Amino acid sequence: MGYICDFCGDQRSMVYCRSDAACLCLSCDRNVHSANALSKRHSRTLVCERCSAQPALIRCAEERISLCQNCDWMVHGTSSSITNHKRQTINCYTGCPSASELSSLWSFILDFPSVGEATCEQELGLMSIVENSSSRAWGPENTTNQNASGTVTVDEADIAKSGVYGGTSSVPELISMPNNPEQPVGSVNAPLLKLCCPGTKGPALCKDDDLYKDFNMDEVDLNLENYEELFGVTLNNSEELFENGGIESLFGSKDMSAADSNCQGAVAAEGSSVGLVNAMQPACSNAASADSMMSTKTEPILCFTTRQGHSSLSFSGLTGESSVGDYQDCGASSMLFMGEPPWCPPCPESSCPSSNRSNAVMRYKEKKKTRMFEKKVRYASRKARADVRRRVKGRFVKAGDAYDYDPLNQTRSC
């Protein structure tokens, strides 16, 4: 991939289609993605103007350049002087929008080239520019509005309307929902509080989107009480996991015990509720979690559910070509580098210093470098024994039998 359209090899590439892993010029983009209903669903965005290989996630207003996550980090992540550059989220789109609609979507591109309007203009009914779509496809975007410049802002009215957040405070507050004891666990229709992450499905979408209509968000219902089975750590001794960007990224707080205990009561206190709500921002808003998600080679769907007496965390996965890039496509993961996520209301610089986030990102990157994916030994005693057992071609042998490998003295009996 490069500056030239991967399809025609002639025009300069402008948009990136992750589904096709291709950089396309606008003309070819329209041609390719008007072919059928499936291709229309491909989510595209601008191509990074720095590396020309990855989908751009943000637009730096200062430098007038569209950057992917990595390049954004390269450009803005190292110098505090440019960390404060005003950056805007670059939104993805599907369908076959016209040049004017693309111009509207990406208003910061003043010299937006015109493309043929004919290709599938009649198909515009199928088009869904995500941010402006009435369907409000992506979860958190259900609660966001897009201004003319593409900057995502929080609409508290929408938040209240959506029922996702409770209370009227500027800080989203986790609320408990009435519990219906007769409601089967995992029922989609349960009156449960479900917060879905960006790039995943919000409640409305779970119901409306054909693409996911058969997808049960409660495919895997994981109680926090049993999280140890999933993460292999204990609540009070999960520092390593947190530090590795796992749970920390999901819960926004290392105090899982506090969070959990608050959940147990189904009434989240202010402090932990923020942490929990941060957890809903998930994954996609945090490169750390995105990374951890990526390791699963699936598209994890994270939902948080509260019920009377306990809380549950649901992961679901869609196997396939999904990857962290899918989150990038929807612009969600860029939020990490965009300051506070859209549903986080503006706050004073003193309370939400961007340097804190930068520091957090820095810590994450450092941790990522040293992260070890070693096999976890559950029983040290067994390991100790295995380490000294004699073998033949790597296989354990009976005591007293001939061996070709002795870990203790590296000798052979035969």
Next chain:
DNA sequence: AACACGATTGAAACCACAACTTATT
């Protein structure tokens, strides 16, 4: 473009047996 071939990579299987879990008395 299609095919064959060798090199590389990654995952699974294998082994014995102490430690652990579950069932029975």
Next chain:
DNA sequence: GTAATAAGTTGTGGTTTCAATCGTG
């Protein structure tokens, strides 16, 4: 309900094997 015992299951690491992938001609 508790303790003791028996039976069954699990996990451990180095090596080999095999299938998948990649690069080259």
